[in-house]
Amino acid sequence: MHIVVIGAGALGAYFGGRFEEAGAKVTFLVRKKRAEQIQNHGLDIKSTKGDYAIKNPKIVTNASEIDAADLVFLSVKGYHLKGAMDDVKQLVEKGANVLPVLNGIEHVSVLQEQLGRDAVLGGLCFIIATLNNKGHVEHSSAFHNLVFGPLEPAQTTICNQLEELSKQANIKMIHSKAISLELWKKYMYITAFSGITTATNLPIGPICDYKETFYVAEMILQEMKRLANKYEVELTDVDVEKAKKNFMNLNRDATSSMHQDRRKNLTLEVDHLHGGALRLAKAKGLELPFTEAVYGLIKPFENA
Numbered sequence: 001m002h003i004v005v006i007g008a009g010a011l012g013a014y015f016g017g018r019f020e021e022a023g024a025k026v027t028f029l030v031r032k033k034r035a036e037q038i039q040n041h042g043l044d045i046k047s048t049k050g051d052y053a054i055k056n057p058k059i060v061t062n063a064s065e066i067d068a069a070d071l072v073f074l075s076v077k078g079y080h081l082k083g084a085m086d087d088v089k090q091l092v093e094k095g096a097n098v099l100p101v102l103n104g105i106e107h108v109s110v111l112q113e114q115l116g117r118d119a120v121l122g123g124l125c126f127i128i129a130t131l132n133n134k135g136h137v138e139h140s141s142a143f144h145n146l147v148f149g150p151l152e153p154a155q156t157t158i159c160n161q162l163e164e165l166s167k168q169a170n171i172k173m174i175h176s177k178a179i180s181l182e183l184w185k186k187y188m189y190i191t192a193f194s195g196i197t198t199a200t201n202l203p204i205g206p207i208c209d210y211k212e213t214f215y216v217a218e219m220i221l222q223e224m225k226r227l228a229n230k231y232e233v234e235l236t237d238v239d240v241e242k243a244k245k246n247f248m249n250l251n252r253d254a255t256s257s258m259h260q261d262r263r264k265n266l267t268l269e270v271d272h273l274h275g276g277a278l279r280l281a282k283a284k285g286l287e288l289p290f291t292e293a294v295y296g297l298i299k300p301f302e303n304a
């Protein structure tokens with residue numbers, strides 16, 4: 001199986017490395033600066049689940065250098081989707097399916113419109129990972145899950161191929177038969193988690209200590225559940241309660257990737273996540289006052 005990773009950042013380098021370790025052929029399609037960094041320092045993974053060094057990582061800077069691929073593992077940030085689209089398109093024209101693992105939901109319909117519905121699988125990840133100053137991956141969470149599944153019947157074969165690969169892979173890969181529901185569950189969770197941690201500039205511990213602050217996160221979960229319901233996705237109060245429990249069970253210093261990006265003064269995905277929710281709500285005549293307030297609080301920190 002030939003997998004092209006577009007976006008060899010924390011997620012792309014981690015999962016790409018694990019795919020290679022499991023026996024897949026992996027090509028990293030990167031931009032010039034990242035290509036130089038990988039050439040100079042290699043592509044190593046330091047992980048709670050076992051370290052791995054990718055020997056001679058295959059890197060290219062343009063899709064025209066690739067003859068054909070089975071899958072594009074798309075792990076750019078939401079604000080880089082447009083810039084990556086030409087390369088993704090070229091690979092789809094050469095026969096690849098696309099597995100986007102970005103947080104959020106708007107990118108799914110953007111990709112479907114640009115590439116055709118049959119090309120785009122559903123995907124999401126649970127992991128806490130970041131790149132260090134050498135561009136190596138530091139994976140710090142006890143979990144490293146990749147959930148994938150078909151959004152169209154034509155995707156059965158590629159999903160089965162991924163399931164086969166999962167048998168050899170040092171990651172938890174879950175082949176979901178209800179991937180739209182899983183995408184919305186994660187969207188609900190991450191909008192509340194990244195919203196409250198980034199807006200307060202605090203990890204989850206102190207947020208749980210103050211019921212008034214936790215209440216804001218809970219209200220965002222409720223709003224996102226109502227938004228999902230408007231799009232005929234059956235999120236329920238049980239899902240909201242599970243997300244709340246999960247917040248309370250996290251390590252006190254656990255935080256979102258968006259909050260980590262705020263700490264590092266990097267560009268934030270707030271328009272893709274919270275802005276996206278507000279656009280989807282407006283299209284259905286729904287108001288999301290807590291989500292909108294948190295969006296407003298994060299906005300001044302959006303641009304690096």
Ligand SMILES: NC(=O)C1=CN([C@@H]2O[C@H](COP(=O)(O)OP(=O)(O)OC[C@H]3O[C@@H](n4cnc5c(N)ncnc54)[C@H](OP(=O)(O)O)[C@@H]3O)[C@@H](O)[C@H]2O)C=CC1
Pocket residue numbers: 006007008009010011012029030031032033034075076077078080083084085101102103125126127128129130131257269
């Ligand atoms: N990090 C985490 O723990 C988690 C992240 N996520 C989600 O996963 C997605 C990716 O996040 P993360 O891996 O942290 O982000 P990173 O910023 O670490 O990685 C994104 C990578 O995309 C690259 N990129 C951007 N545009 C292009 C392009 N046109 N062609 C090739 N490469 C490109 C960037 O390269 P360059 O160096 O050139 O800028 C960068 O290396 C986000 O949506 C995030 O919310 C989800 C779960 C956990």
Ligand SMILES: CC(C)(CO)C(=O)C(=O)O
Pocket residue numbers: 103125126127128190193194255256257258
């Ligand atoms: C919540 C978490 C860590 C789960 O993967 C995440 O997706 C993020 O912070 O971006």
